[in-house]
Amino acid sequence: MIQLEHVVRAYGQGDASTRALDDVSLQVEAGGFVTIVGTSGSGKTTLLNVIGGLDSGYEGKAKISGKDLKTMSDIELSRFRNETVGFVFQHFHLLEHLDAMHNVALPSFFSSSDGPQLERAEEVLVRVGLQDKLNQLPTQLSGGQKQRVAIARALFNQPKLMLCDEPTGNLDTHTGAQIISLFESLNTENDLTVVVVTHEDFLFKHASQTIRLEDGRLVAEGAHA
Numbered sequence: 437m438i439q440l441e442h443v444v445r446a447y448g449q450g451d452a453s454t455r456a457l458d459d460v461s462l463q464v465e466a467g468g469f470v471t472i473v474g475t476s477g478s479g480k481t482t483l484l485n486v487i488g489g490l491d492s493g494y495e496g497k498a499k500i501s502g503k504d505l506k507t508m509s510d511i512e513l514s515r516f517r518n519e520t521v522g523f524v525f526q527h528f529h530l531l532e533h534l535d536a537m538h539n540v541a542l543p544s545f546f547s548s549s550d551g552p553q554l555e556r557a558e559e560v561l562v563r564v565g566l567q568d569k570l571n572q573l574p575t576q577l578s579g580g581q582k583q584r585v586a587i588a589r590a591l592f593n594q595p596k597l598m599l600c601d602e603p604t605g606n607l608d609t610h611t612g613a614q615i616i617s618l619f620e621s622l623n624t625e626n627d628l629t630v631v632v633v634t635h636e637d638f639l640f641k642h643a644s645q646t647i648r649l650e651d652g653r654l655v656a657e658g659a660h661a
């Protein structure tokens with residue numbers, strides 16, 4: 437599913453240059469559940485951005501489902517980001533003046549000629565357990581509920597790959613654990629490949645693989661039983 441070969445992502449020039457990613461090679465099988473760990477500044481977000489086609493300023497190769505991201509045109513790349521990948525972040529990124537349903541359906545406002553696909557939005561909100569909150573505004577939702585809306589939005593286009601950057605970072609332990617078990621069931625039941633950047637690796641007992649970064653270098657890649 438994901439194949440990186442000798443990926444280097446450098447910022448700055450000459451002596452001032454830093455390598456956010458320094459010769460990273462790795463492989464993730466389709467249907468895998470991967471956690472990425474490492475201290476602040478170790479390159480976790482940078483790695484996620486390369487995999488998700490958000491950052492093309494790297495050297496080396498990044499292939500997703502066998503396709504080299506560098507060979508894609510801008511249009512192909514944005515289609516890849518919209519259709520193949522679902523992104524989830526620490527700070528939910530919801531629009532405050534739209535209810536749950538419209539936050540989730542937002543991508544279809546622009547892409548669908550039939551207008552927003554509210555039925556699909558309802559379907560994914562039900563999937564994440566928010567059938568009672570369809571018309572609530574983000575300010576009327578708890579942190580965990582907001583993250584569920586963001587996950588529903590990421591699921592809207594039936595992605596094959598879910599990339600999550602500290603999705604439980606703003607949640608208490610109990611709520612975080614519920615979000616983690618939602619990812620686990622999406623991974624198992626929907627055959628979704630899940631990659632999660634996290635500081636709370638110990639909570640992800642279900643993970644099939646852990647990638648550890650240190651100063652942009654992959655220091656350990658452990659496959660779990």
Ligand SMILES: Nc1ncnc2c1ncn2[C@@H]1O[C@H](COP(=O)(O)OP(=O)(O)OP(=O)(O)O)[C@@H](O)[C@H]1O
Pocket residue numbers: 447448454455456474475476477478479480481482483
């Ligand atoms: N746009 C940028 N310009 C210059 N340097 C950058 C840029 N983005 C990231 N870096 C540098 O690259 C390195 C890795 O950053 P990255 O955001 O990937 O770390 P991270 O592991 O996600 O950290 P955190 O846990 O704090 O989110 C850091 O040294 C950072 O300063």
Ligand SMILES: [Mg+2]
Pocket residue numbers: 480481482601
């Ligand atoms: Mg980060």
